[in-house]
Amino acid sequence: xxGVTQTPRxxxxxxxxxxxxxxSPISGHRSVSWYQQTxxxxxQFLFEYFSETQRxxxxxxxRFSGRQFSNSRSEMNVxxxxxGDSALYLCASSPSTGGDIYEQxxxxxxxxxxx
Amino acid sequence: xxxxxQPDIHITVSEGASLExxxxxxxxxxxxxFWYVQSxxxxxQLLLKYFxxxxxVQGIKGFEAEFKRSQSSFNLRxxxxxxxxxxEYFCAVGARTGFQKLVFGTGTRLLVSP
Numbered sequence: 001x002x003g004v005t006q007t008p009r010x011x012x013x014x015x016x017x018x019x020x021x022x023x024s025p026i027s028g029h030r031s032v033s034w035y036q037q038t039x040x041x042x043x044q045f046l047f048e049y050f051s052e053t054q055r056x057x058x059x060x061x062x063r064f065s066g067r068q069f070s071n072s073r074s075e076m077n078v079x080x081x082x083x084g085d086s087a088l089y090l091c092a093s094s095p096s097t098g099g100d101i102y103e104q105x106x107x108x109x110x111x112x113x114x115x
Numbered sequence: 116x117x118x119x120x121q122p123d124i125h126i127t128v129s130e131g132a133s134l135e136x137x138x139x140x141x142x143x144x145x146x147x148x149f150w151y152v153q154s155x156x157x158x159x160q161l162l163l164k165y166f167x168x169x170x171x172v173q174g175i176k177g178f179e180a181e182f183k184r185s186q187s188s189f190n191l192r193x194x195x196x197x198x199x200x201x202x203e204y205f206c207a208v209g210a211r212t213g214f215q216k217l218v219f220g221t222g223t224r225l226l227v228s229p
Contacts, residue, residue, distance in 0.1 A: 033217075042221050043219035045216045048216060055215075092215075094215050101211060102215070103164050104161070109158050
């Protein structure tokens with residue numbers, strides 16, 4: 001099976017702009033999670049979607065949002081970008097059926113730079 | 116809430132020597148535990164996982180980890196390190212809530228010397 005894919009791989013944006021990142025999970029996986037990785041804060045959970053519903057959300061401001069489509073593909077959006085949003089954004093999919101935790105498989109990430 | 120501590124920021128090991136990376140977790144019940152590896156500029160690759168049962172788990176690339184409930188630890192080991200093992204290693208814990216949220220440690224960067 002193909003792995004988790006993320007597009008674009010690299011992105012440069014200006015403060016105040018908004019950005020949309022895309023993630024395609026492994027075929028058959030219905031759970032998609034997003035994480036932010038920065039040198040200062042490490043890996044932090046953003047949110048998880050399962051069957052088009054947000055199941056869990058991390059401690060991030062409302063500028064960070066996401067959605068999931070019926071084919072399990074997911075997008076995350078960051079509005080009004082700040083310099084501190086520069087990070088590697090990682091998407092992970094899991095074969096979760098909704099009742100228990102499973103291992104997560106990560107994509108290569110999208111490197112976002114805000115100038 | 117769960118948390119993970121990886122006390123070693125950097126570790127240098129000679130090629131061919133054994134390796135042990137430390138991980139301590141905090142969680143009120145039996146956790147789900149994972150080790151991931153990240154090469155520069157890449158995503159995370161799952162090395163191994165512990166859900167239940169045998170406390171010694173085998174993973175890919177010759178890695179193993181042992182779950183010790185009494186010490187709240189899940190240390191990663193490899194008997195003989197190869198230069199290609201140089202990377203950053205992350206320990207993670209998940210709660211048994213059905214939600215796919217992982218809490219990660221700060222990572223340990225492994226350097227392999229010739």
